[in-house]
Amino acid sequence: MVDRVVIVGSGQAGFQVAASLRQDGFEGEIAIVGDEPGLPYQRPPLSKAYLKEGVEDRLIFRNRDFFEKNNIELMDAVTVTAIDRAARQVALSIGITLDYDHLVLATGARNRRLPIPGVELANVLELRNLDHARLLRTKLEGGRSLAVIGGGFIGLEVAATARAFGLEVTVIEATSRLMSRVVSPPVSNYFLAIHRDMGVDVRLDSMARAILDDGSGHAAGVELHDGARIGADLVLVSAGVLPNVEIAEAAGLYVHDGVRVDDRMLTEDPAISAIGDCASFPFGQDGTVVRLESVQNAVDQAKCVSLRLVGRPEAYRKVPWFWSDQGPYKLQIAGLTQGADHHEIIEQDGKLSVQCYRREELLGVETVNAAGEHMAARRLLALPEPLRLETAAHAGFDLTALSKAARG
Ligand SMILES: Cc1cc2nc3c(=O)[nH]c(=O)nc-3n(C[C@H](O)[C@H](O)[C@H](O)COP(=O)(O)OP(=O)(O)OC[C@H]3O[C@@H](n4cnc5c(N)ncnc54)[C@H](O)[C@@H]3O)c2cc1C
Structure with a gap:
């Protein structure tokens, strides 16, 4: 019998489990522990509308009333530091523990740091959360040129917006085509033409070797493996993400590119689920294990867990879908x-x-x-x-x- 659900992470998936549990009639206690400050918010606009317009109010999923009315305890700016599976407890950064009957890991992912010199320089930016987006937006407003390391969805969305702001933009992509991990060659080629038409200098098959220093601790551009140098006063590192799995791994759960779950989003511990960007799960008829990074995946997996917790389990079989707005x-x-x-x-x-x-x-x-x-x-x-x-x-x-x- 599940009376108390604790959710780790207050992002897309974490918020959705709590909201769905109430919608599905769960009457027990729900606590969301999230290490970011403030109300849960959506990330997609951070590289799209928010970057263009800077309106923060539209980012949050629901206002504070929603959490109060639905009796969902939101502990923001608090990190879960450890899971004690035997005691069914999590330890928090504020020095207390929380008991759970069921724990949902919705810890998301963080940006991959590049192991190259210069990443610590000022004006070397990243984009995963609202703080990053605020800083990036301010810098774009006053910037002249931007080098984006990584030609994936987010790098290209920012590149398009930066062009609209009038910056000179270079995209440096290590593979031979844009978005190569997620789209087919014809779509990569289509977007290559689009970005070049927008005036973006796209460098394919190009590895960043170092971020250059202007002599005062600020980025001055990027040096490529072939020695070519690209001048830029801003550098965005957008080279993929790593799932946040450390607390799961330390608790002895099986982790391999994400916390491994079955087709009901359950780990090998029947009291712990994992969903969203941090979870890898069997997909399709052959059960290939995948880890997806998308709103649809986070939302639908959260709904799947909620239904299971209220006694209406079903296997996760949703069709994945994604979107990206570039100009x-x-x-x-x-x-x-x-x-x-x-x-x-x-x-x-x-x-x-x-x-x-x-x-x-x-x-x-x-x-x-x-x-x-x-x-x-x-x-x-x-x-x-x-x-x-x-x-x-x-x-x-x-x-x-x-x-x-x-x-x-
Ligand atoms: C800029 C940007 C644009 C995007 N655009 C799109 C798009 O157009 N379409 C699309 O489908 N997807 C998009 N995505 C991806 C989408 O936002 C993610 O797939 C989605 O947010 C995943 O939800 P999640 O809850 O698994 O992880 P997250 O939303 O990352 O939430 C995880 C939360 O858990 C917190 N956390 C981690 N560890 C702990 C801990 N130990 N204790 C407490 N809290 C912890 C994290 O700080 C974070 O707040 C975009 C992502 C970004 C960054």
Whole structure:
């Protein structure tokens, strides 16, 4: 019987578990312990609307009343330092312990630090939380040039915004294409052209070797492995994240690129779940273990845990989806498209859609400025049987029509 749920982390996943538990009728105690100060807030706008407009009020999920009315105890600016699994207790940085019947680890991820000289210089920036975003915004407003190390979603979103602010922008990407971890080559190429059109200097196959010092402890640019030097008065390091797993690992839980959970988001300890950016879980029919970093993943896994805790367990089988806004271009991805061996590319009326197949089965669809196609893809990917290339070809690769037909 679960009477007291303690949630570690007050980000997207942590907030959602608490909110869903109340929605699902849980009447026990709920405490959220989060090391960031203030009310839980969403991160996606930090590299998008917030960076452009600087409006903080829109970031929070709910105001303080919500927590009071729903009897959710929010302990902000407090870190969980250790888990005592035998005693079912967590130790807090403020010198007390909390008992739990069920513990939810929603500790998220932190930015990877680059092991290169100069990362400690002033004006070397990162973006994961609101403090980072405030600083980045101020610096962009007064900056002349920005070098972004890492051509992933966040680096490219910031690059587009910085161009809109009038800065000279260079993106330094170690691999041969942009967003290579998450999108197909056709979409990488499409965004390469978009960024170059916006005036971003994109350097592919380029490794940052050092951040240069202007002689006064401030960044002056980036030196690449081939000796080339890129001048910039601001440097953003956006080279991926590492899951926050230390307290789980110290408590003896199995950790391998995230806290390992089963298809119900449970660790090997039946009193501990893990969700969101910090958790790795079995995905798809072959059970490949993945760790995803997205709002959808955090929210749906939180809902899955909530349902289990109120006695309505179900396996986690949601279709992953992502988005990224880069200038006026909205990239949306349904499914996981890595490992595709065939791409169907449809480009018309300013919209792009790339259907990604592996062994003739639809893995996912990447779209640009094509919300209808994205929604159709999500519906098709949720069907029990994967869509076959042959069937899609027969329908002229029209996913919207196929999705309507599937719904009858
Ligand atoms: C700038 C930016 C833009 C993004 N844009 C998008 C987007 O467009 N679309 C999308 O789908 N996703 C986007 N994401 C990713 C998305 O925000 C994350 O996947 C999501 O926030 C994950 O939720 P989470 O709760 O697992 O982790 P987080 O939101 O990171 O929350 C984890 C929290 O736990 C805290 N914590 C960690 N350890 C402890 C501890 N021991 N004790 C107490 N607290 C602890 C952390 O400080 C943090 O506050 C973006 C992320 C960033 C940073």
